[in-house]
Amino acid sequence: MITKTFACPECNTQISCQGNLGDKIKVVCPKCGKKGVAIFAVDKADLKTKTDSLSIEVAGLTKIYKNLKAVNNLSFNVRTGEIFGFLGPNGAGKTTTINMLCTLMKPTSGGAIVCNYDIIKHSLEVRKCIGLVFQDASLDDRLTARENLELHSRLYGVQKSERRKRIDEVLELVELSARADSIVRTFSGGMQRRLEIARGLIHYPKVLFLDEPTLGLDPQTRKHVWDYILKLKKEYKITIMMTTHYMEEADELCDRVAIIDHGKIIALGTPKKLKDNLGGDTIILDIPDDDVEKARKVFKKAKIFDSQVLLSVKNAGREIKKVLEKAKKNKIYVIEANIRKPTLNDVFLHLTGREIREGAANLRDELKRRRGMRGH
Amino acid sequence: MRELEAVYTVWLREMIRYYRAKERILASLAMPIFWLFIFGSGIRAPVFGGQVDYTSFIAPGVIVMALMFTSMHSGISVIWDRELGFMKEMLVAPVSRISIVIGKSLGGATTALIQGTIIFLLIFGIQNLYSEYFSGVRINISTFLIVLPLMVLISLGIVGIGISIASLLDTLEGFGLIMNFIVMPMFFLSGALFPINNLPEWIRVVTYIDPITYAVESLRFVMIGFSSINFVLSFSVIFVFTFSMILIATYLFNRRS
Numbered sequence A: 001m002i003t004k005t006f007a008c009p010e011c012n013t014q015i016s017c018q019g020n021l022g023d024k025i026k027v028v029c030p031k032c033g034k035k036g037v038a039i040f041a042v043d044k045a046d047l048k049t050k051t052d053s054l055s056i057e058v059a060g061l062t063k064i065y066k067n068l069k070a071v072n073n074l075s076f077n078v079r080t081g082e083i084f085g086f087l088g089p090n091g092a093g094k095t096t097t098i099n100m101l102c103t104l105m106k107p108t109s110g111g112a113i114v115c116n117y118d119i120i121k122h123s124l125e126v127r128k129c130i131g132l133v134f135q136d137a138s139l140d141d142r143l144t145a146r147e148n149l150e151l152h153s154r155l156y157g158v159q160k161s162e163r164r165k166r167i168d169e170v171l172e173l174v175e176l177s178a179r180a181d182s183i184v185r186t187f188s189g190g191m192q193r194r195l196e197i198a199r200g201l202i203h204y205p206k207v208l209f210l211d212e213p214t215l216g217l218d219p220q221t222r223k224h225v226w227d228y229i230l231k232l233k234k235e236y237k238i239t240i241m242m243t244t245h246y247m248e249e250a251d252e253l254c255d256r257v258a259i260i261d262h263g264k265i266i267a268l269g270t271p272k273k274l275k276d277n278l279g280g281d282t283i284i285l286d287i288p289d290d291d292v293e294k295a296r297k298v299f300k301k302a303k304i305f306d307s308q309v310l311l312s313v314k315n316a317g318r319e320i321k322k323v324l325e326k327a328k329k330n331k332i333y334v335i336e337a338n339i340r341k342p343t344l345n346d347v348f349l350h351l352t353g354r355e356i357r358e359g360a361a362n363l364r365d366e367l368k369r370r371r372g373m374r375g376h
Numbered sequence B: 001m002r003e004l005e006a007v008y009t010v011w012l013r014e015m016i017r018y019y020r021a022k023e024r025i026l027a028s029l030a031m032p033i034f035w036l037f038i039f040g041s042g043i044r045a046p047v048f049g050g051q052v053d054y055t056s057f058i059a060p061g062v063i064v065m066a067l068m069f070t071s072m073h074s075g076i077s078v079i080w081d082r083e084l085g086f087m088k089e090m091l092v093a094p095v096s097r098i099s100i101v102i103g104k105s106l107g108g109a110t111t112a113l114i115q116g117t118i119i120f121l122l123i124f125g126i127q128n129l130y131s132e133y134f135s136g137v138r139i140n141i142s143t144f145l146i147v148l149p150l151m152v153l154i155s156l157g158i159v160g161i162g163i164s165i166a167s168l169l170d171t172l173e174g175f176g177l178i179m180n181f182i183v184m185p186m187f188f189l190s191g192a193l194f195p196i197n198n199l200p201e202w203i204r205v206v207t208y209i210d211p212i213t214y215a216v217e218s219l220r221f222v223m224i225g226f227s228s229i230n231f232v233l234s235f236s237v238i239f240v241f242t243f244s245m246i247l248i249a250t251y252l253f254n255r256r257s
Ligand SMILES: Nc1ncnc2c1ncn2[C@@H]1O[C@H](COP(=O)(O)OP(=O)(O)O)[C@@H](O)[C@H]1O
Pocket: A065, A068, A070, A088, A089, A090, A091, A092, A093, A094, A095, A096, A097
C-alpha cells in the first residue's frame, strides 16, 4: 500500500489516498467536490529511491603496473538494475578495472564493494554473485556449446535438476539452441560472443560485467548483441557494467556512462546530460591551413584542430548563417561547413582534445588485436 | 562438496578434451612403441647377469616414457588454457584455485594412466605372440594391480613438474625449451634404457639425483623382479617426490594467478 498526497487542482487542498502501484483510484475533493483520478504510477521520486541501492561501490581504486598507473584513484557507484557504461579509448584502463572488480587482480590501493562484499576480503562471495564476459575469447573451442555451459554451471554449483533447464533457457535467449551440440570451433565470432554472454548468465548473477561485448563484431551482429543486453536488463533485471570504446554503443545502451581516460574518470552521467553539457550542437568549419591563425582570433571560444573549427552552439540550424557571415566578413575561407548533433565522442573530444578511437581502427585491426591480446 | 564438484568438473573437461583429441593419443604412443620395437629388438644384450633380456629390461622404462609424455602435456595444457582464455573462466569461478590445480593434475594423471595401461597391454600382447620378447616381464593381474597405483603416483609427480614449469613460464616455446633441456635428459639419464651399474661414475651421480630413476626402478622391480635400487627406497623416493611436486605445483599455480 502506498499513500499518495497531492493538491486539488481546483482549490489547492491537500488530499491523501492509498493504493497499490499501478492503481487508478477515483477521488473526490473533500472541500470543493471536484472529482479526479489518482494514478499510482512509478514516479521519478520512487525510481530514485529504488535505484539508489548500489550494486558496485568503488573507492580510490588504483592499479599500478611497474611504472604505469593503469587505473588511477577511481571512485564511482553503480546502481542496482542499471546499465553502467565504462567508455574510453584503448589502454584507458577499462579491462584492468573490470579485472579488479571481478577479483581476478588485486588493486594496488583502494577497494570496492560488489554485491555488498569486499572484493579483497570476500573475493569468493563476490565471485558467486557476478557474471563476467571477458574482452578476449574464453570458451573451450574443442567442446560443444552445451558442454561449455555444462562445465560453467557445475563450476558455479548450479543444481543438477536446474542445469538442463537453464542451459536451454540461455541458449534460447541468444538463439543458439540449434547449434547446442556443435563444437565451438565451428562457430563464427558473433556466435561465440553470444555463447559467452549466455554462459555468463547461467548462474543468475546479480551483477554482470561485460568487457567490450561487441569488440570485433560486424555492425549487424553488434546490433544483435545490443538487443540481448537490453533484453537482459528487462527480463533478468540484473545490474550490468559494460566497457566499450564505441560511443554509439554507450549512448544506445547505457543508463549512465563514465568516460575514462588514462585511468581516470573525466566525466560521469547519463549520456544525455553529458551531451547537453557541451552546450548543444556543433558547427564544423573546414578551413585552409593559412586561415587557422585568423580563425583563432575571430572565433575565440571555438576549438580548433588542424584545419577544423569546432563551434559549440545551442541550435546549429539557426546559428550557422550568422557564423558563416562572420567568417566571410573576416576573410576566412570556408571550404565546407557541417552541422553535428553532439555524440559522446564529442564529449570525449571536448574533454581531452582527442578522438576516442585513435587511428582508423577497422574491423580487421581489431580482430587482430583481439587475437593478439589474449592474456592471462 | 562444492570444491569436490569443481575438481570433478576440471577433471571432466580434461577427459572430454582427451577423448576428442584422438591424434594426441596416438602421437604420445608413437615414441614408446618405437623404442620397444627398434631398440628392444636391435640390442640383444642380456642384463642383470644374463637373467633378463633387454626387451624386458626396458619395458618399465618405456611405460615411464609414456607416462612422462602424457603427464607433461598437463603443463602444456595449462599454458594452452591461458592462451585460449579458458583459464580466466576457471579462475573467476567461485571455487578455490587448489581445486583447479587438483582437477587438472588428476586429469593429467588419468590420461597418463590410460596411456601407460595401453603400453602395458601391448607388452602383454607381444609377449603372447612372440615368446622371445619380454620373456622376463611378469604379466598377470596381481602385477598389474601393483603397477597401476605406481603409475598413478609417478604420473602425478610428473604432472606436478609440468604445472610448475607452466606456472613459471609464459609461452609454449619456453615450455618446449625446458622440455628438451631438462625433462628429456631426466628420462635418458634415469637408467630406463641401460643398467645404472654399467654407467661411468659421474653420470651415475646424476642418475641418483634424477627422480625418474626411482620411478623406473620401482616399476622395474614390480614388473621383472630385478632392480638396481632397493624397491622400498625407490618407492619412498617416488612417494616423497610426487607429494612435494604437487605441493610445489599448487603453490606456484596459486602465486601466478
Ligand atoms: N599485465 C599488464 N602489465 C603491464 N601493463 C599492462 C598490463 N595490462 C594492461 N597494461 C597496461 O595498462 C593500461 C590499461 O590497459 P587496459 O586496462 O587493458 O585498458 P583498456 O581495457 O581500457 O583498453 C594499458 O596501457 C596497458 O598497456
